[in-house]
Amino acid sequence: MSNANRNNSNQNSTQQEPDKERVDVATASSTTFPAGFQALATAYGDYTKKSFEDTRSFVEKLSGVKSFEKAIEIQTEYAKTAYETFVTESQKIGALYGDLAKQSYKPFGGFGAGTNSTNR
Template sequence: MMNFDSTQKMTKEAMDNMLTAYSSMTKGFQQIAAEAADYSKKSYEDSAAAFEKLVTAKSLDKAFEVQSDYAKTSYEGFVAQATKMGELYTDLAKEAYKPFEDAVAKATA
């Protein structure tokens, strides 16, 4: 049977691990939110610039060119952003799990 001191120590370690994981998750979500806000702002600015070019196009061919250029750069930007966001979520999961990974390693050793 475990004594009070060892139980208290295990409880403290579990609480520390939980708080460390919570802190990591908070930082990760803040980073993700900032990245999403930056991407939204850039996307809005790019679409406004493309619309301005589209409105000032002198010919139908020029308008199609502007639209296809915008579609291409918009798609490429979206794919790059989706990859970056995926990496941020992966890093978040790894950092949040790390304290519990150490605890499991100690328990199984």
């Protein structure tokens, strides 16, 4: 084998090692990726359940009111609670989306590091 062929062969084998590492990282990431979706689905489900229960409780309280002032008080309390719950759950879901984005881009972090600029 000529020196040029040996050098080319060595370059191919050294290039395959980082490629294998990237595939291994991507495979590992793909197994944790569905867990992120599961966490999001659970968070949405929990928020929906809490929102439904709060609304049901509000309607029950409102149906037993005897005065206009008490109805306004209950409605104000419900609006405040619903807003606080929305903000809290939105922040939690936003953080889960951020974590999912980080997990999904993690395998691509090393792609630019292994390339050399001599291949023009």
